[in-house]
Amino acid sequence: MALIEVENVSRTFTVRTRKGRLRREKREVRAVDGLTFAVQAGECVGYIGPNGAGKSTTVKMLTGILVPSGGRLRVAGVDPSRDRVRLAHRIGVVFGQRTTLWWDLPLRDSYELARRIYRVPPDRYRKNLDRCLDLLDLGPLLDTPVRQLSLGQRMRGDLAAALLHDPQVLYLDEPTIGLDVVSRNRVREFLREVNTERGTTVLLTTHDLTDIEQLCSRVMVIDHGRVVYDGGLEGLHAVGESERTLVVDLAEPCPPIVVEGARVVRVDGPRQWLAFPAARSAAPVVAAVADRYPLVDLSVREPAIEDVIARVYAGELATEPDAEQPRASVG
Numbered sequence: 001m002a003l004i005e006v007e008n009v010s011r012t013f014t015v016r017t018r019k020g021r022l023r024r025e026k027r028e029v030r031a032v033d034g035l036t037f038a039v040q041a042g043e044c045v046g047y048i049g050p051n052g053a054g055k056s057t058t059v060k061m062l063t064g065i066l067v068p069s070g071g072r073l074r075v076a077g078v079d080p081s082r083d084r085v086r087l088a089h090r091i092g093v094v095f096g097q098r099t100t101l102w103w104d105l106p107l108r109d110s111y112e113l114a115r116r117i118y119r120v121p122p123d124r125y126r127k128n129l130d131r132c133l134d135l136l137d138l139g140p141l142l143d144t145p146v147r148q149l150s151l152g153q154r155m156r157g158d159l160a161a162a163l164l165h166d167p168q169v170l171y172l173d174e175p176t177i178g179l180d181v182v183s184r185n186r187v188r189e190f191l192r193e194v195n196t197e198r199g200t201t202v203l204l205t206t207h208d209l210t211d212i213e214q215l216c217s218r219v220m221v222i223d224h225g226r227v228v229y230d231g232g233l234e235g236l237h238a239v240g241e242s243e244r245t246l247v248v249d250l251a252e253p254c255p256p257i258v259v260e261g262a263r264v265v266r267v268d269g270p271r272q273w274l275a276f277p278a279a280r281s282a283a284p285v286v287a288a289v290a291d292r293y294p295l296v297d298l299s300v301r302e303p304a305i306e307d308v309i310a311r312v313y314a315g316e317l318a319t320e321p322d323a324e325q326p327r328a329s330v331g
C-alpha cells in the first residue's frame with residue numbers, strides 16, 4: 001500500500017525583486033514542478049538533491065504546512081493541507097536544525113505535553129517512552145531542561161518526541177547534522193530499528209550520504225523540483241556513469257599505460273591510476289597490464305558515493321535510463 005502518494009504536484013512562489021530604484025519586478029519560482037512518486041508502507045527512502053532543488057518545499061507540502069499550487073497529495077490516506085489535525089496523528093517530523101521540544105522544560109515535561117496533545121493512551125505512551133529511553137539512552141537526561149542538552153542529546157530527545165504517538169510516517173530533515181561520530185551512529189542505529197522493527201515508513205532528507213548508504217535501500221534525487229533519479233544506490237552508480245580506479249605499482253617508472261577499456265588519469269613515479277567503468281569487471285584490465293608491464297602490486301578503488309551524486313547533480317546523467325533501472329527517470 002502506498003503511504004505517500006505524490007501525483008504531478010507543483011508549487012510556485014511569487015518573488016518580488018528590485019529593478020532599479022523604484023521599480024519592482026514579480027518573478028515566479030517553480031520550487032516543485034510536476035513531482036510524481038509513491039512511497040510504500042515500511043520503506044525507508046532517501047530524498048536528496050542540491051541546494052534549492054525543492055526538498056524542503058516537498059516536505060512542507062507533505063506535512064500540510066504549504067498548499068500545493070497543483071497536483072494531488074496523500075499521506076496515510078489524508079490530504080495534508082486539508083486535514084492537518086488528522087495528519088498530525090499519523091506523522092512524526094524531526095528537523096535537525098530546529099527542535100520541537102520546549103526549550104525551558106525538562107525532556108520529561110515535553111514528552112508529557114506530547115502525550116496530551118496526541119491523546120496517547122497511558123500504557124502505549126509508557127511502552128513507547130521506555131523503548132525510546134532505552135534505545136536512545138535518554139533515561140539520565142529526562143529531568144534536564146532542553147536548553148542544557150548538547151546537540152546530540154537534543155536530537156535524540158527530538159527523535160523520541162516524534163515517535164511517542166506511533167506515527168505511520170516519519171519525516172527526517174538532516175537528522176545527523178552537526179553530530180559527532182558516536183551520536184551519528186546511535187541515531188542511525190535507532191532509525192534502522194524504527195524502520196525495520198516497528199515498520200515505520202521513513203522519508204529522509206539529508207546532505208550526508210552516509211545516512212542514505214546506511215539506512216535507505218531506495219533513493220530519490222530531485223533537481224529543479226523534479227525527480228531525476230528514483231531507485232537503488234547501486235543503480236545510481238550506473239546512471240552516474242561512475243568509474244572505478246585501478247591503482248598499479250610497476251617495477252620502475254614507465255610512460256602512461258595504454259590498455260583497452262581503461263585510461264590513465266594520474267602518474268606518480270612507478271605508480272599509475274587507471275579509470276574504468278564501475279559496471280565492468282577489473283579482470284581484463286588487470287590481465288592486460290600484467291601482460292605488458294612490469295606489474296608489482298595493484299588495488300581497485302570504488303567510486304565514492306559523493307562523487308557519483310556530484311555527477312548526477314551536475315547534470316551528467318545518462319540521456320535515458322535503460323530497462324535495468326526500473327524506477328530511474330530523467331526529468
Ligand SMILES: Nc1ncnc2c1ncn2[C@@H]1O[C@H](COP(=O)(O)OP(=O)(O)OP(=O)(O)O)[C@@H](O)[C@H]1O
Pocket residue numbers: 013014015029030031049050051052053054055056057058
Ligand atoms: N517561501 C519562499 N518564497 C520564495 N521562494 C521560495 C520559498 N521557499 C522556497 N523557495 C524557492 O524554492 C526553491 C526550492 O527551495 P527548497 O527550500 O525547497 O530547496 P531545498 O532542496 O530544500 O534546498 P536546501 O538543500 O538548500 O535546503 C528555491 O529556489 C527557493 O529559493
